[in-house]
Amino acid sequence: MKITEIRLYLLSAPLDEPIGNALVFFASRQTLLVEIVAGGLSGWGEAWVGPATAAATIEHQLSRHLIGKDPTEIGALWQKMREANEGDAVMPAIAAVDMALHDLTARAWDMPLRKLLGGTRRDKVRAYASGPFFKPGGHPYRDFGRELDGYLKQGFQAFKLRSGYDPTDDVTAVMNARRQIGADADLMIDFNQSCTPRRSIATFADMEEARLLWVEEPVRPTDLAGYRLASSHIRTAIAGGEAIFNPAGFLPFLADGSMDVLQPDIAICGGLTGVSQVAALAAMYLRPVIPHVWGSTVNFHAALHLIATLPPHRAGGKDPYPYIEFDVGPNPLLDLAGRPQLDKDGMVSVPDRPGLGIDLKAADLEPYTTELRTIRA
Incomplete structure (x- = not known):
């Protein structure tokens, strides 16, 4: 099984009224969802801090270490991404990829992520x-x-x-x-x-x-x-x-x-x-x-x-x-x-279905998708 495709969904969901904490108010919920595809299966990950930056990092820095690789070699891929990129700003992008690799691997092995x-x-x-x-x-x-x-x-x-x-x-x-x-x-x-x-x-x-x-x-x-x-x-x-x-x-x-x-x-x-x-x-x-x-x-x-x-x-x-x-x-x-x-x-x-235990489809994201990028070999 090899990674054939990475899909990056930039999402924004407007709120009826702003909410916040003592530092900041916000009027929408925004995040990046990452779908990694291999062997007819896919796994999902997320980076909600600086989602556009995380998407660019995956597209231009991390994908070269992923496309064509075995998604079940999670630890080796994590180390490769970490070693190839200096500083901690890359960590949310690595986080999203790592989450998706875990979900995909657990689905491939037909077991709950836990x-x-x-x-x-x-x-x-x-x-x-x-x-x-x-x-x-x-x-x-x-x-x-x-x-x-x-x-x-x-x-x-x-x-x-x-x-x-x-x-x-x-x-x-x-x-x-x-x-x-x-x-x-x-x-x-x-x-x-x-x-x-x-x-x-x-x-x-x-x-x-x-x-x-x-x-x-x-x-x-x-x-x-x-x-x-x-x-x-x-x-x-x-x-x-x-x-x-x-x-x-x-x-x-x-x-x-x-x-x-x-x-x-x-x-x-x-x-x-x-x-x-x-x-x-x-x-x-x-x-x-x-x-x-x-x-x-x-x-x-x-x-x-x-x-x-x-x-x-x-x-x-x-x-x-x-x-x-x-x-x-x-x-x-x-x-x-x-x-x-x-x-x-x-x-x-805790769900007992394979992977994260949720059935997430691209159609579910469509109302909130502001941009979709697809990376292939």
């Missing part, structure tokens, strides 16, 4: 609602209560609020959310890199009674000293790492003891091969990995299968980690193969 990744530790995963989001024009937190009601009705029992826009409103929103979701639900906040260490520390101190499970990205992602300062004063777990492109980038935070929950994004940090390297590092330091999940249904299902293989960590939540991040904002790209469903306990089942 088996290819090492075997199943769990067939259901606790999902946390990643939302509500801020909205521009008026009070940014104005829909938090109404949207949390919606998440509760869907069956979520864990919630991650966006924070960092205004310290006083952050505290009010968190305390209100704790009363609304009840004492037993899991509650986390995400500062999205928007604060200085001292502001994160002071804001957390005023909301400590809410019993947060973790505080995410309290400072900028490269600020090791800031993570050290925040972790020495914030009494709950510190999470981060979604903006780290290189698996080795997690090592200073592990050695420093300043990051308790590692959140590499499979679509950013070198794909399933790259994030598996992060998981190996985390295992040496007995730290949990809970992948950051953004983009489309492809990245979501890649994370779901990886999470099914990871070791458990008891960290004070309703269940042992790992959980899966469930984007509850408006996102048509999460609906491409049917939106994942929660059971009555707020869990998501």
Whole structure:
């Protein structure tokens, strides 16, 4: 079996109204989906950071190492792509290719992706609602209560609020959310890199009674000293790492003891091969990995299968980690193969069909496809 074709789908899905975090608002969801074809089968991957740049990188730098090659030699192809391209900016493109190679190989071998990744530790995963989001024009937190009601009705029992826009409103929103979701639900906040260490520390101190499970990205992602300062004063777990492109980038935070929950994004940090390297590092330091999940249904299902293989960590939540991040904002790209469903306990089942376990077709992408590029020998 040889790779005969690579298809690059640049997607954009407009939203009815902008949403965002403390740093940025956006009016559409955009990503790159990569389809690799071999032996009458295909596999899907994704790069949602700089999708146009990732597409150009695959077309002009990576495809020469892929066309005509055996797609099941995933590790060798990953190393070849990495060795041939300097710097970490190439990692989202490698991630998309790597994800597609894993999906294709698991389909060729007629097994769920989780088996290819090492075997199943769990067939259901606790999902946390990643939302509500801020909205521009008026009070940014104005829909938090109404949207949390919606998440509760869907069956979520864990919630991650966006924070960092205004310290006083952050505290009010968190305390209100704790009363609304009840004492037993899991509650986390995400500062999205928007604060200085001292502001994160002071804001957390005023909301400590809410019993947060973790505080995410309290400072900028490269600020090791800031993570050290925040972790020495914030009494709950510190999470981060979604903006780290290189698996080795997690090592200073592990050695420093300043990051308790590692959140590499499979679509950013070198794909399933790259994030598996992060998981190996985390295992040496007995730290949990809970992948950051953004983009489309492809990245979501890649994370779901990886999470099914990871070791458990008891960290004070309703269940042992790992959980899966469930984007509850408006996102048509999460609906491409049917939106994942929660059971009555707020869990998501890991598909047992081959590969990612989703039936994705080019026709499903057509309403959102702004450009399609095809690479052949």
